[in-house]
Amino acid sequence: MTVRKCIIVDDEPAAHYVLVNYISQNPQLELVQQCYNSIEALNYLRSNPVDLMFLDIDMPEISGLELLRTLTDPPKTILTTAYSEFALESYEFGVFDYLLKPLYFPRFLISMERFFSAYADEKAEIINPIIAVKIDGFILDLNVNDILFAQSCGNYVKIFTLKKVYLASMTTNELENSLSSELFMRVHKSYIVAIAKIKDWERNMVIINNEKIPVGITYRRALTERLNLK
Numbered sequence: 001m002t003v004r005k006c007i008i009v010d011d012e013p014a015a016h017y018v019l020v021n022y023i024s025q026n027p028q029l030e031l032v033q034q035c036y037n038s039i040e041a042l043n044y045l046r047s048n049p050v051d052l053m054f055l056d057i058d059m060p061e062i063s064g065l066e067l068l069r070t071l072t073d074p075p076k077t078i079l080t081t082a083y084s085e086f087a088l089e090s091y092e093f094g095v096f097d098y099l100l101k102p103l104y105f106p107r108f109l110i111s112m113e114r115f116f117s118a119y120a121d122e123k124a125e126i127i128n129p130i131i132a133v134k135i136d137g138f139i140l141d142l143n144v145n146d147i148l149f150a151q152s153c154g155n156y157v158k159i160f161t162l163k164k165v166y167l168a169s170m171t172t173n174e175l176e177n178s179l180s181s182e183l184f185m186r187v188h189k190s191y192i193v194a195i196a197k198i199k200d201w202e203r204n205m206v207i208i209n210n211e212k213i214p215v216g217i218t219y220r221r222a223l224t225e226r227l228n229l230k
Helices: 013-022 038-047 064-070 084-093 105-127 172-179 218-225
Strands: 004-011 029-035 052-055 076-081 097-100 131-135 138-143 147-153 158-159 165-166 184-188 191-194 198-203 205-208 209-213
Touching: 004 198, 013 029, 013 131, 029 064, 038 052, 038 064, 052 064, 064 076, 064 097, 076 218, 084 097, 097 105, 105 138, 105 198, 105 218, 131 165, 147 209, 158 172, 172 184, 172 191, 191 205, 191 209
Parallel strands: 004 029, 004 052, 052 076, 076 097
Antiparallel strands: 131 138, 147 158, 147 191, 158 165, 184 191, 198 205, 205 209
16 A cells, blocks of 8 residues: 655644644545645745645645746645635646535545645556447547546446547447446446546535536445545
8 A cells, every 4th residue: 555645734723623634534644744834835845745635725925826837847636625715726737626625524535535636647657548449330549547427328338528528339338338437437327437537526416527426325335435535
C-alpha cells in the first residue's frame, strides 16, 4: 500500500481539527505538516514535497489562490472553503476538487477516492489508455480517461465524455470487460461510471458532470464500500 503525504493550510483551528480527524481514518494518507498561513506553507513546501494539499482560500496576507500562483509545481490540491464561487475560479490553477465548509465526511471520502483514482489514471495512461469501440461501422480508438460514464441502450452503449456522446455497437457487459475495475464500476444494470469523476453522492444516485445517475439496489453496497461511505 502506497502512503501519500499531505499538508493542511488553513487559518482556522476548527478546520484543522476536522481534517486531522478525517485524515487519521485513512491509512493511505500521512499528515506531515499543519500550516496556519500561506507563508508557513510556502516555506515548508520549498524543501518538502508532498502529494496532496488541503488549502483554504480566504486567509490573511496571502490567500490560497495567491499561494497557488506562487508555487512553481504545486501538489494536487483540494480546496476547503465556504465560498463555492472562489473554488470554481481556482480550477485554472490545477485544483482538482474542493470541499465546502462546514466539512462533511461522506463528501471528503468521495474526494479521497478521486485523489487516489487520479494516480490510478496516471498509471493507466502509461499502460494502455485506449480501447477500441465500433461506432457507425467504424473502429474508434477511445481514451478511457475521457469517459465520464456509460449507459446501456439495448445492443448499444452510450459513452459520455466531456466533449461528446458516442453510441457504440457493443453491450454494457462488453464495455465493462474492456475497462479497468480500478477506474470504473457498475452502479446499475444500465450504467458504468468512472469512479474519479464522481462529484457527489446521494442515497440512490451519483452525480457526474451535473448528471444524476441511478444506483441500483444490488450495486449500492459495493459502491458504498468502494467509497467507504456509511
